[in-house]
Structures are given as C-alpha cells and as structure tokens.
Amino acid sequence: MLRSCVCLQRAGGGGGKRRSSSVEDASSCRSSEIERVGASMQTTTLGTNGQPQTLAPQPNTRASSLLQLFHRKGWCKHFRKPLRGMSATRVEKSIRAAIFIQKWFRRHQARQEMRKRCNWQIFQNVEYACEQDQAELYKFFNDLIKHMPQAAEAGNKSNSQRCSGLEKSGTLYEESGDMARIELTVPITKSHIDLLIDVFRKKRGNRLHPKYVCLILREAAKSLKQMPNLWMVSTAVSQQVTICGDLHGKLDDLLVVLYKNGLPSASNPYVFNGDFVDRGKRGLEVFLLLLSLYLAFPNSVFLNRGNHEDSVMNARYGFIREVEGKYPRNHKYLLSLIDEVYRWLPLGSILNNRVLIVHGGFSDTTNLDLIKSIDRGKYVSILRPPLMDGEALDKAEWQQIFDVMWSDPQASQGCKPNQLRGAGVWFGPDTTESFLKRHRLSYVIRSHECKPNGHEFMHDNKVITIFSASNYYAIGSNKGAYMRLNNQLVPHFVQYISAASQTKELSFKQRMGIVECAALKELAVRMREHRDELEEEFQKYDPDDSGCITIAKWCFVMESVTKLGLPWRLLREKLAPGTDSQSVNYIRTLDLLDTDVIMKAEADGTSVMDALYANKASLETIFNIIDADHSGEITLDEFEKAIDLLVAHMPGVYSKNEMLEKCRMMDLNGDGKVDLNEFLEAFRLSDLHRKEQQEEYLRKRSTTKSIISQHPSDSVTKLADKISKNMVLIEQDIDPTDCEAKDVGQRS
Amino acid sequence: MADVPKREVENVEFVFEVMGSPGEGIDAVDLGDALRALNLNPTLALIEKMGGTKKRNEKKIKLEEFLPIYSQVKKEKEQGCYEDFIECLKLYDKEENGTMLLAELQHALLALGESLDDEQVETLFADCMDPEDDEGMIPYSQFIQRLMSDPVVFD
Numbered sequence: 001m002l003r004s005c006v007c008l009q010r011a012g013g014g015g016g017k018r019r020s021s022s023v024e025d026a027s028s029c030r031s032s033e034i035e036r037v038g039a040s041m042q043t044t045t046l047g048t049n050g051q052p053q054t055l056a057p058q059p060n061t062r063a064s065s066l067l068q069l070f071h072r073k074g075w076c077k078h079f080r081k082p083l084r085g086m087s088a089t090r091v092e093k094s095i096r097a098a099i100f101i102q103k104w105f106r107r108h109q110a111r112q113e114m115r116k117r118c119n120w121q122i123f124q125n126v127e128y129a130c131e132q133d134q135a136e137l138y139k140f141f142n143d144l145i146k147h148m149p150q151a152a153e154a155g156n157k158s159n160s161q162r163c164s165g166l167e168k169s170g171t172l173y174e175e176s177g178d179m180a181r182i183e184l185t186v187p188i189t190k191s192h193i194d195l196l197i198d199v200f201r202k203k204r205g206n207r208l209h210p211k212y213v214c215l216i217l218r219e220a221a222k223s224l225k226q227m228p229n230l231w232m233v234s235t236a237v238s239q240q241v242t243i244c245g246d247l248h249g250k251l252d253d254l255l256v257v258l259y260k261n262g263l264p265s266a267s268n269p270y271v272f273n274g275d276f277v278d279r280g281k282r283g284l285e286v287f288l289l290l291l292s293l294y295l296a297f298p299n300s301v302f303l304n305r306g307n308h309e310d311s312v313m314n315a316r317y318g319f320i321r322e323v324e325g326k327y328p329r330n331h332k333y334l335l336s337l338i339d340e341v342y343r344w345l346p347l348g349s350i351l352n353n354r355v356l357i358v359h360g361g362f363s364d365t366t367n368l369d370l371i372k373s374i375d376r377g378k379y380v381s382i383l384r385p386p387l388m389d390g391e392a393l394d395k396a397e398w399q400q401i402f403d404v405m406w407s408d409p410q411a412s413q414g415c416k417p418n419q420l421r422g423a424g425v426w427f428g429p430d431t432t433e434s435f436l437k438r439h440r441l442s443y444v445i446r447s448h449e450c451k452p453n454g455h456e457f458m459h460d461n462k463v464i465t466i467f468s469a470s471n472y473y474a475i476g477s478n479k480g481a482y483m484r485l486n487n488q489l490v491p492h493f494v495q496y497i498s499a500a501s502q503t504k505e506l507s508f509k510q511r512m513g514i515v516e517c518a519a520l521k522e523l524a525v526r527m528r529e530h531r532d533e534l535e536e537e538f539q540k541y542d543p544d545d546s547g548c549i550t551i552a553k554w555c556f557v558m559e560s561v562t563k564l565g566l567p568w569r570l571l572r573e574k575l576a577p578g579t580d581s582q583s584v585n586y587i588r589t590l591d592l593l594d595t596d597v598i599m600k601a602e603a604d605g606t607s608v609m610d611a612l613y614a615n616k617a618s619l620e621t622i623f624n625i626i627d628a629d630h631s632g633e634i635t636l637d638e639f640e641k642a643i644d645l646l647v648a649h650m651p652g653v654y655s656k657n658e659m660l661e662k663c664r665m666m667d668l669n670g671d672g673k674v675d676l677n678e679f680l681e682a683f684r685l686s687d688l689h690r691k692e693q694q695e696e697y698l699r700k701r702s703t704t705k706s707i708i709s710q711h712p713s714d715s716v717t718k719l720a721d722k723i724s725k726n727m728v729l730i731e732q733d734i735d736p737t738d739c740e741a742k743d744v745g746q747r748s
Numbered sequence: 749m750a751d752v753p754k755r756e757v758e759n760v761e762f763v764f765e766v767m768g769s770p771g772e773g774i775d776a777v778d779l780g781d782a783l784r785a786l787n788l789n790p791t792l793a794l795i796e797k798m799g800g801t802k803k804r805n806e807k808k809i810k811l812e813e814f815l816p817i818y819s820q821v822k823k824e825k826e827q828g829c830y831e832d833f834i835e836c837l838k839l840y841d842k843e844e845n846g847t848m849l850l851a852e853l854q855h856a857l858l859a860l861g862e863s864l865d866d867e868q869v870e871t872l873f874a875d876c877m878d879p880e881d882d883e884g885m886i887p888y889s890q891f892i893q894r895l896m897s898d899p900v901v902f903d
Contacts, residue, residue, distance in 0.1 A: 093835075093836045093839060094836065095860050096836060096861075097836030097837060097839075098856045098860035098863075099791060099860075099861035100836070101856075101857060101895070102857060102861055103789045103862075104789065104895050104896060105872050105895065106780065106784060107784040107788075107789050108872070108875070108895060109781075109784075109868070110780065110781040110782075110784030111784065111785060113781055114763070114766060114767075114781070114785045117766050118766055121766060411769050411772070412769070412772070507874045507875055509875050552758070567765050567766050
C-alpha cells in the first residue's frame with residue numbers, strides 16, 4: 001500500500017477512526033487498486049453526446065491534487081483519487097450512477113418547487129378573493145350613490161364626523177390585567193423609543209396604559225395633519241435612505257430591521273410604505289412604534305398610507321379584534337383616534353423628485369398633481385365614500401386614491417381593472433413607461449404584494465416591490481426585505497426571516513410541509529363557504545351515488561363553485577386524501593371541510609357581513625346616502641332600493657324580503673319611515689338572527705352526520721390532525737438578533 | 749402533438765398554470781423543472797438540447813412548443829431503474845452489506861457527471877439520507893428508495 005494512502009495514515013496516525021478498509025489487507029484498499037493500474041490512464045467522462053471521451057490528463061501532481069481536495073471544506077477525510085486508474089467500465093458505471101442520482105435529485109427538487117409554487121398560489125388567490133369581498137363594498141357604495149342621484153348632488157351630511165376625535169376627549173377607563181410601567185411625555189424622544197421597544201418586545205406586560213396610547217395617537221394625528229399629501233423625501237443630507245414595505249403587525253420583523261439597520265436619524269431616514277396592521281398579532285405595537293419613531297425623529301421618518309390603514313379592512317382582517325382584545329374597555333375610543341391618524345396619513349412619497357413610493361401602484365389615469373391637491377382628510381376609510389360637507393362627490397378623485405392604494409403590476413401590456421382584488425387596476429409595462437415619462441420619474445417603489453424573497457423587480461426594473469413581513473402566510477413561507485438606496489438611488493436589499501431559530505433545524509421538506517398545511521387550512525376554510533353548493537354539484541355528476549366522480553369533473557366543480565383559479569389537479573391528492581389515481585372520492589373532500597379543525601377555523605374568522613355590520617360608520621353612511629334630503633328619516637321605498645343593491649353586491653346575504661321584514665318590524669310608529677337608530681337596530685337584529693341561524697346550522701351538522709357518510713375516512717382524519725397540529729411560531733420575547741439576514745447587494 | 753394523450757395534455761396545462769404566465773407560457777429556464785414535474789427525468793444535457801436556457805427572461809416556451817418536447821423526452825429510454833442503480837453503488841460497497849461511505853457518494857455527486865453543488869448535496873442528504881454511522885457508512889438502498897419515492901405530482 002502506498003505510504004501516502006489515506007487508509008494507512010488513518011490507521012497509523014493516532015486518533016483517527018478505523019475505517020472498514022483494514023490496514024492488513026492491502027489488496028482490498030481501493031486506492032491501492034487505483035495506483036496499481038497506473039497513473040498513465042487518462043480521466044474519462046461522458047460527453048454531451050453520451051459517449052465516453054477523454055479529458056486532458058490532469059497536470060497536477062498527486063500531491064497537489066491531494067491538497068486541493070483537502071481544502072475543499074474538509075469533508076474529504078478519506079478521498080479517493082478521482083477516476084485516475086480505474087478501469088473504463090467502472091468509470092462508466094460510476095458516472096452513470098452519479099448522473100442517475102443527480103437526475104433524480106433534480107426531479108425531487110423540481111417537485112418541491114412545484115409544491116412551493118402551488119402553495120403560494122393558494123395563499124395568494126385566497127387572500128385576494130377575500131379582499132375582493134371588501135372591494136365589493138366600494139362598488140356597492142358607488143352604485144348606491146349612482147342610484148340615489150340626490151345624494152351625489154346634495155352631498156353627504158355628516159358634519160359630526162368631521163369634528164374629529166381630536167377635539168372631543170373621551171373618558172378612559174381602567175383596564176384589568178398587566179400594564180407596562182412606563183411613562184411617556186410629550187415630546188417623544190429617543191429614550192422613550194428605547195423604552196417602548198423594551199416593553200413591546202416582551203411576551204407579557206407589553207401593554208401601554210391607554211392614556212399613553214391616546215397620547216401617541218393624538219400627537220401623531222396633530223402632526224400628520226400639517227403634512228402634504230405626498231412626502232418630499234431627499235437624500236441630500238443623509239446620502240442614503242431605507243425603505244420598508246408591508247409589516248402587517250409583525251413586530252419581530254420591524255425590530256429586526258431596526259436592529260440591523262439602526263434607528264432613524266438625520267443620516268438614516270426611513271420610509272414605511274403602508275400596511276402596518278392586520279393579520280399579524282402585534283399590529284397595535286407596530287403602529288404605535290412607527291408613530292413614536294415619527295414623533296421622535298420627525299424629519300427622518302416618512303409614513304405612507306396603505307390599503308389596510310382603513311377601518312373597514314381592519315374589521316375584516318383582525319386589527320379591530322386585536323384592539324378590542326387588548327383594550328376591552330377603551331377600544332371604541334382608541335379606534336376612533338386611530339381613524340384620525342389614518343385619514344391624515346400621507347398617500348405616498350417622492351424621493352429626490354425622481355422616485356415615487358406608494359403602497360399599491362398607479363393606473364393610466366393617475367395624476368400626481370391631482371393627488372397633491374385633494375383634501376385627503378375626507379377619506380377616513382377609502383372603502384366608504386368621502387365626507388362631503390355639502391360638496392358633490394367626485395368619483396374620479398375617489399378612484400385616483402383607489403388606484404394608488406390597490407393596484408398591482410402585471411407582466412402583459414395594458415391597464416385593466418384588477419378583477420382579482422376587486423379594486424384598483426393591473427398596470428402593464430407600457431402604463432409604467434408612460435406614467436414615468438409623464439411625471440418625469442425614474443422608477444416606482446411599491447409594496448402590497450407578498451414576494452418569496454421580500455422583493456421583486458418588474459417592468460424592466462422600473463417597478464420594485466418591497467415587502468417586509470417575513471413568514472407572512474406561514475412559518476417559512478417567505479423572507480422579508482428592506483431596501484437601501486444610496487445617493488444615486490441605486491437599490492440594495494437585505495433579506496431576512498425573523499425567529500429564525502425556530503425554523504433553522506427544519507429540513508426543506510419539513511418547512512414545505514408546514515407551509516402546505518397552513519395553505520390547505522386557508523383553502524379549506526374558504527371552501528366551507530360553498531360547502532353545500534359543492535355537495536350539490538358533486539352529486540349531480542354521481543348519479544349512482546357511488547361517492548366517486550372522475551378527476552376532470554371534480555376539478556371542474558371545484559373551480560366553477562369556488563372560482564379561485566387554482567391548479568386543482570395538483571391539489572387533488574390533498575383535498576381528497578387517500579383517493580386512487582382514476583377517480584376522486586368527493587365524500588372525502590366534503591368530510592375534510594366538516595372536520596373540527598376547519599369548522600373551528602371558520603368560526604374564528606370574520607365574514608364580510610360581520611365586517612359590515614360591525615362597522616357602524618358604514619351603516620351610518622348608507623343611511624345618510626339614502627336619506628338624501630337629510631330629514632333624519634328614510635322611507636321604506638328608499639330603503640328597498642338600497643337593499644336591492646346590497647343584495648346584488650354582497651354574497652351570502654339573506655333575502656331582500658327578510659331585510660325588509662326586519663325594517664318593517666322596526667317601524668315602531670308605523671308611519672312607513674325609519675330613522676337612523678331604527679335602521680341600525682334593524683341591521684343589528686338581522687345580524688343577530690343570521691348568527692343564530694349559523695350556530696343552529698353548525699349544531700345540526702355535528703349531531704346528525706350527513707346521509708352519505710357516517711365516519712370520515714382515516715386519511716381525512718389524518719390530514720385534519722396534521723393541520724390542527726401544524727407548527728406555529730412559539731410566542732416568546734422578541735429577539736431581533738434571531739434572524740437569518742442576508743445582504744443581496746445590488747440588483748440580483 | 750398528436751401522440752400526447754389528452755389526460756397528459758391537461759397535466760401539462762396545469763403545470764403551465766402554476767409555472768408560467770397566461771399567454772406567454774413558461775420561461776425556458778424552467779423547462780427542466782416543468783418536465784420533471786410531469787414525472788420525466790431528463791439530464792441537464794438533454795434539457796439544453798431541447799431548448800432550455802440558463803438565464804431567466806431569455807426565452808419563453810408556449811404550450812404548443814412544449815408538447816413535442818415533452819413527447820420526445822418521454823421517449824428517452826435511459827431512465828434507469830432501481831436495480832441498475834443499486835448495482836452501481838455496490839461497487840462502493842466493500843463489505844457487501846448494503847452500506848457505503850457517505851463521503852464517497854458525496855464525492856461522486858460533486859465531481860462526476862452533471863455535478864451538483866455543495867448546497868444541493870446538503871439539501872439532498874438532509875431530506876433523504878440517514879445520518880452516517882460511526883464509521884461514516886450509510887445504507888444506500890434506503891437512500892435510493894427515499895429519493896425515488898417522492899409523492900408524484902401527477903399520476
């Protein structure tokens with residue numbers, strides 16, 4: 001055996017592990033075999049034509065190639081001389097084997113990639129379908145105004161709403177439970193910021209006293225009111241600027257950014273591009289921290305309004321519930337103050353007169369001069385008509401705001417209404433080009449869409465999406481990112497995942513499993529809305545009541561009922577688990593929807609109707625629009641017209657007759673007219689009735705199983721179990737250093 | 749195109765829905781992944797031959813162009829089966845007990861054929877491989893089984 005053979009070194013040297021190639025039997029050692037055949041053999045490999053071809057013999061001596069291999073990450077404790085000296089058939093076989101594994105590995109990767117993209121699509125489509133429901137409100141109001149022409153002319157009399165929560169001071173009640181023991185005073189300074197961060201990052205005792213919440217909100221609203229509609233940001237002093245996208249209540253991500261990039265200052269300005277709340281659990285803390293940063297560093301923090309800075313969205317997507325949960329005795333007052341901040345948040349920023357930063361995007365009719373000149377304070381919620389004060393409603397102006405907050409870029413040319421979201425537009429590269437030219441801008445930065453890597457370039461790098469909430473859909477679903485621009489406005493990104501230690505140990509497959517489970521849960525909850533319709537349609541195609549239908553039919557029914565535009569074939573195995581390859585057992589699909597975990601998730605969510613009714617201001621607006629002559633009363637006829645429109649726009653609402661019946665019941669004095677209180681009461685009772693009906697329905701369902709199946713199959717139970725046990729982030733004190741941050745430098 | 753059965757055309761359409769944009773088809777850099785999602789197993793060389801690119805946004809492949817590529821790749825015989833492969837790995841199995849040195853496999857994947865890079869090998873082993881025992885050996889047949897037994901995307 002050669003002296004330099006590793007086997008010998010191993011056995012001879014102390015401390016090395018004994019390998020199975022024994023020292024005594026030299027002939028069994030591979031490397032000796034290699035040496036025996038001789039160094040004159042050239043290396044061969046399979047060329048692109050599949051034929052073995054020879055490569056030039058390696059010029060390195062054995063010693064230096066040894067060194068080379070040792071340097072490779074130190075894995076090679078026992079390398080084998082690559083190919084040199086092995087017989088041709090062995091070489092061929094080895095290469096064939098390697099290629100085989102590599103092919104299969106790539107296929108394995110490709111399948112994982114497909115799964116990943118599939119899950120992504122599920123999340124996105126379900127999210128946008130929900131948003132679509134919200135946007136229906138906008139359309140409903142638009143229609144309402146259209147059909148009540150007096151309303152458009154005479155304007156909306158809601159003077160009382162104009163008198164903001166700023167002037168009236170509400171009484172604050174004591175809250176029970178842990179309260180953080182810090183005190184805030186005006187003006188807010190950096191030391192207050194440090195205190196706030198320390199308090200907010202704790203798992204417990206992270207609630208400010210309501211009087212300090214009010215303090216921050218009022219001061220912020222007062223200050224923001226003075227600001228123009230579009231912030232003018234400049235890097236003249238700082239030589240750079242940092243931009244963050246959607247945070248959606250992810251306090252851990254905000255703290256990661258502040259940790260990695262430093263607190264704001266004159267030399268370190270920040271632009272936050274909207275969507276601070278909803279979905280995540282720490283929306284209030286994120287919002288208060290951002291406002292405090294703004295108050296403490298007024299010329300270095302620029303806050304843009306996003307489509308979620310809107311009480312109508314908050315009613316649906318969780319922020320209102322968050323505030324209610326944290327301040328049960330004061331939430332109404334606090335929410336009214338939050339509304340005040342929302343309406344005065346500027347709509348965007350212009351950087352160095354060259355770059356526009358807005359939350360959504362723009363359309364082919366977007367006019368920045370117009371946007372600069374509007375009175376933004378009248379848009380308390382952008383899903384409701386603006387406060388009018390005797391002026392006529394300007395629908396074009398309302399649309400401008402919508403387009404800026406809700407639009408998305410698309411790959412193809414043109415500019416068309418955004419069907420997926422239900423509001424705003426999809427704008428193509430041509431729209432971008434003409435927009436930039438018209439306004440003499442270089443490019444646009446926007447947010448609004450979740451991206452796997454936290455950012456994305458589109459339209460020939462003229463539209464950059466930046467999204468700062470990591471783990472947005474589920475743990476490990478995506479990275480967040482923030483961008484820094486230098487004085488030349490060249491972008492540079494930092495990607496990160498917060499609470500990284502909780503996902504670091506997971507293999508790719510496990511991470512995929514978590515995201516997939518979360519996606520399935522979202523999808524199943526959404527499908528529950530159509531459960532009975534699905535059952536009806538499935539049975540139509542199953543005349544023999546076998547419980548099975550063809551794959552094609554199953555896909556067809558799923559799409560025609562849910563209209564989610566998802567790759568149903570790919571999802572078939574998940575949504576009808578344990579099914580064979582020829583047909584689909586649709587009973588399993590229905591059973592999955594009926595499992596406890598899904599039903600509970602549905603009950604936890606809020607529907608559009610919940611949101612509408614919970615939002616008294618919306619109902620008031622409806623009333624005020626209908627009551628065109630401002631008499632304080634509406635007739636049943638006028639109300640009937642409004643109901644027609646409501647029924648047309650809102651899915652799943654009860655029949656017109658039911659609503660009218662309620663209204664008639666409310667007309668206590670029988671004069672055929674309803675005042676605001678009776679109106680609100682009618683809706684409240686209708687909503688109560690609807691909730692009761694829902695509970696009744698759920699109760700019935702759980703006690704009497706559907707006639708078709710008595711027990712869900714094992715595979716359904718297994719899947720439901722997996723979903724309910726799916727890993728979620730453990731809540732603990734936030735540690736911003738626990739992030740996997742990566743600098744991706746310039747344009748990737 | 750006539751020789752691609754209707755059901756498979758549907759599968760292809762679904763893959764296009766997930767991976768591509770409507771009207772434009774898929775990016776040619778995803779050609780390999782698209783074929784693999786459809787249960788084919790082309791080598792990198794074959795993908796390049798069929799029109800796959802290395803960089804994004806260079807070329808798009810529409811559905812009609814993809815179908816002939818699909819049917820041709822499908823005809824490739826050299827899929828190799830489990831037994832072939834086990835036979836190859838037996839070469840490294842000195843003790844003939846179903847195990848081989850992990851590092852040898854690693855080396856083969858990194859240095860031979862259409863080599864993988866370190867990160868890919870790490871991912872592969874994390875997903876499919878049992879940890880090596882005290883002597884650095886791994887049971888290769890299980891590894892291959894796991895590698896090949898991924899739930900199929902389509903049947």
